[in-house]
Amino acid sequence: MKExxxxxxxxxxxxxxxNEGKIIRVLEIYTRLLNGAVINKEEEAERYGVAKRSIQRxxxxxxxxxxxxxxxxxxYDLVNYDYRKKGYCLEHIYKVKLKSSEILAICKIxxxxxxxxxxxxxxxxxxxxxxxxxxxxxxxxxxxxLNEEFHYIEPQHKTVFIDKMWNIGQAIREHQYxxxxxxxxKGKETVTRKLKPVAIMFSEYYFYLTAFIDDKKLREDxxxxxxxxxxxxxxxxIHSLKILKEKFNIPYKDRFEEGEFRKRIQxxxxxxxxxxxxxxxxxxxxxxxxxxxxARILHEDESGYTIEAEVFGEGIKMWIRSQGELIxxxxxx
Numbered sequence: 001m002k003e004x005x006x007x008x009x010x011x012x013x014x015x016x017x018x019n020e021g022k023i024i025r026v027l028e029i030y031t032r033l034l035n036g037a038v039i040n041k042e043e044e045a046e047r048y049g050v051a052k053r054s055i056q057r058x059x060x061x062x063x064x065x066x067x068x069x070x071x072x073x074x075x076y077d078l079v080n081y082d083y084r085k086k087g088y089c090l091e092h093i094y095k096v097k098l099k100s101s102e103i104l105a106i107c108k109i110x111x112x113x114x115x116x117x118x119x120x121x122x123x124x125x126x127x128x129x130x131x132x133x134x135x136x137x138x139x140x141x142x143x144x145x146l147n148e149e150f151h152y153i154e155p156q157h158k159t160v161f162i163d164k165m166w167n168i169g170q171a172i173r174e175h176q177y178x179x180x181x182x183x184x185x186k187g188k189e190t191v192t193r194k195l196k197p198v199a200i201m202f203s204e205y206y207f208y209l210t211a212f213i214d215d216k217k218l219r220e221d222x223x224x225x226x227x228x229x230x231x232x233x234x235x236x237x238i239h240s241l242k243i244l245k246e247k248f249n250i251p252y253k254d255r256f257e258e259g260e261f262r263k264r265i266q267x268x269x270x271x272x273x274x275x276x277x278x279x280x281x282x283x284x285x286x287x288x289x290x291x292x293x294x295a296r297i298l299h300e301d302e303s304g305y306t307i308e309a310e311v312f313g314e315g316i317k318m319w320i321r322s323q324g325e326l327i328x329x330x331x332x333x
Contacts, residue, residue, distance in 0.1 A: 025050075026058045033062070033079065038087035059088055067134075100137040103128055107145050111152060114205050118154045120162065125149065155205055159236040165200060167243060168209055168235075172197045177214065177244040183237045190239060196248045198230060199258035203268045207235040210258065214248075230256065232270045263293040264312045271313030278320065279329040280305045291319065 025048050029039055044055045059079060066077050078091045098106070107125055116124070125145065129138050171178050178197050183190050195211035202208070210230045250256070264273065280288050281304035288307060289295050295309040306329075309316075320327050 022058070026061055029058055030062050033088070033090040036090075038082065038085045038089055040087040098132050100133050100141060103133050104141050104144060107141065108148075111145065111148050113202070114153060114155060115202065115207060116154070116162070117158055117160055118152050120160060121152060121154070122149065155236070157236040161207070161235045161238070164238065164241055165207060165235055167241060168197055169200055171243050172199065175247050175249065177246045177248055178211075179242040179244060180233070180238050181240040182233055183239055185237075196250070198250070198256035199261070201258060201262060201268070206268070208268050209233045209235060209238070210256070210261070230270060232268050261312065264310055266311065266313070266315030266319045269313040269315035269318070273310065273312055275308060275310050275333050276316055277306070277308045277331050278327050279303070280307055280327055282323070282326040
C-alpha cells in the first residue's frame with residue numbers, strides 16, 4: 001500500500017512538473033513573440049525537447065488568449081505564419097475591430113439608408129458581423145437586426161453599382177476625366193457627358209457623383225454661373241462608365257470640398273450659392289439646425305425663430321415647402 005501511494009505521489013509530481021513546464025514554455029514563447037522573435041516549430045521543439053505538435057498547441061493557446069483579451073486601447077495582437085521568415089510572428093493591428101455596439105449602430109444605419117439591393121445589403125451586413133464582431137456576440141447582433149433585414153425594401157431602381165462607384169473613386173483620386181452615359185430624370189433621355197469627377201456623396205436613399213462638366217456649351221444649359229458650381233448625378237442612373245487617360249488639374253486653393261458643399265445642399269439639387277432667411281414657428285428649432293448645418297438664429301421671440309442659412313441650389317425650396325405652415329416670411333439673396 002505504501003509503495004502504491006508513493007507511486008501516485010510521484011505521478012502527481014511528474015504531472016505537475018509537466019504542466020508547469022508547459023506553462024513556462026508557453027510564456028517564454030509568448031514573451032519572445034512580444035519582443036519580435038520569429039517562432040519556428042522545429043527549432044522550438046528541439047529547444048524544449050517536445051514534439052512539434054506540442055509547440056503548435058502552445059501557439060494555438062497563445063492565439064486563443066489573444067482572441068479572448070478585451071483590448072480597449074484599440075490595438076489587437078495576432079499570431080500569423082510568415083512564409084518568408086518561415087515562422088510565426090506577432091502582428092500589431094491598430095483599431096482593426098469595432099465594438100459590438102458600434103457594429104450594431106452601423107448595421108442599423110445601413111438598413112435605414114435603403115441604398116442598395118437586398119442581396120448587396122445582406123452580404124455587407126453578414127461580412128461586417130463576421131469580420132468585426134467576436135463570435136460570442138454575433139448571434140446577438142443578428143437577432144437584433146433580423147426583423148428589419150427580413151422586411152428590407154430595396155430601392156426601386158434595383159441597380160448594382162458599388163464596383164462602378166469604386167472605379168469613379170479611383171478616377172477622383174487620380175484626377176482622371178470620365179465619360180458617362182446618363183439617364184436623365186426628366187424625359188427618360190440618355191445623354192453622354194465628359195466630366196471632371198470630384199466627389200461621391202450620399203443623400204436620401206441614393207449615392208451621387210459630383211462633377212464639373214467639361215463642355216462649355218453644355219454648361220450653359222445648367223443652372224451654373226461659373227466653374228465654382230458642380231453638377232450632380234445619381235449613381236444608379238449612370239448606364240455606362242469610361243475612365244479616360246486624360247487628366248485634369250484643379251489648383252489646391254480651388255479644390256472642391258465636399259464637406260462644405262454637403263452642409264449647404266438639400267436633396268442633392270445643384271445650383272448657385274445664396275442665402276435664405278425665414279421665420280420658423282415649430283416646437284424644436286433643433287430640427288432646422290440639424291437639417292441646415294450652416295443655419296444660425298438671428299432672432300427669437302414668442303412667435304418663433306428668425307433663421308438665416310447659406311445654401312446651394314433649389315433643394316432648399318423643396319424642404320421649405322415640406323414644412324408647411326411652420327415656415328413663413330421666406331426671402332432669398
